[in-house]
Amino acid sequence: MDKIYKTDEAWRSELPPEVYRITREAGTERPFSGEYHDFDAAGDYHCACCGTLLFKSQQKFESHCGWPAFFDEAQAGSTYRVRDLSHGMVREEVRCSRCDAHLGHVFPDGPKPTGERYCINSLAMKFEPQ
Numbered sequence: 591m592d593k594i595y596k597t598d599e600a601w602r603s604e605l606p607p608e609v610y611r612i613t614r615e616a617g618t619e620r621p622f623s624g625e626y627h628d629f630d631a632a633g634d635y636h637c638a639c640c641g642t643l644l645f646k647s648q649q650k651f652e653s654h655c656g657w658p659a660f661f662d663e664a665q666a667g668s669t670y671r672v673r674d675l676s677h678g679m680v681r682e683e684v685r686c687s688r689c690d691a692h693l694g695h696v697f698p699d700g701p702k703p704t705g706e707r708y709c710i711n712s713l714a715m716k717f718e719p720q
């Protein structure tokens with residue numbers, strides 16, 4: 591995948607402030623506040639920063655955690671993980687492979703077949719209906 595590099599200033603000028611805070615400063619939207627947590631339309635979820643396909647509606651499930659949850663990524667390598675030691679926890683942060691946007695975290699308590707739960711901020715994604 592071809593990486594996209596932009597300066598902080600460039601991202602700040604082209605993204606809405608809330609999207610910038612989540613994706614470039616590793617923020618988290620309030621639970622149950624996002625557009626996609628209670629949402630089950632068929633389609634694709636793209637990175638809010640660079641448009642890369644990240645997740646598909648067939649991979650989404652209702653986790654009741656307050657954020658959109660997926661059991662897998664659109665294709666292997668759409669995202670990558672970084673160990674996150676903030677807030678006194680050990681978590682796996684999920685980022686966009688193309689532009690390094692912070693998307694959310696992945697937890698090992700998801701459904702089959704992967705057993706994983708990608709807990710992703712709605713603001714980090716743009717939905718395209720099928």
Ligand SMILES: [Zn+2]
Pocket residue numbers: 637638639640641642686687688689690691
């Ligand atoms: Zn991206």
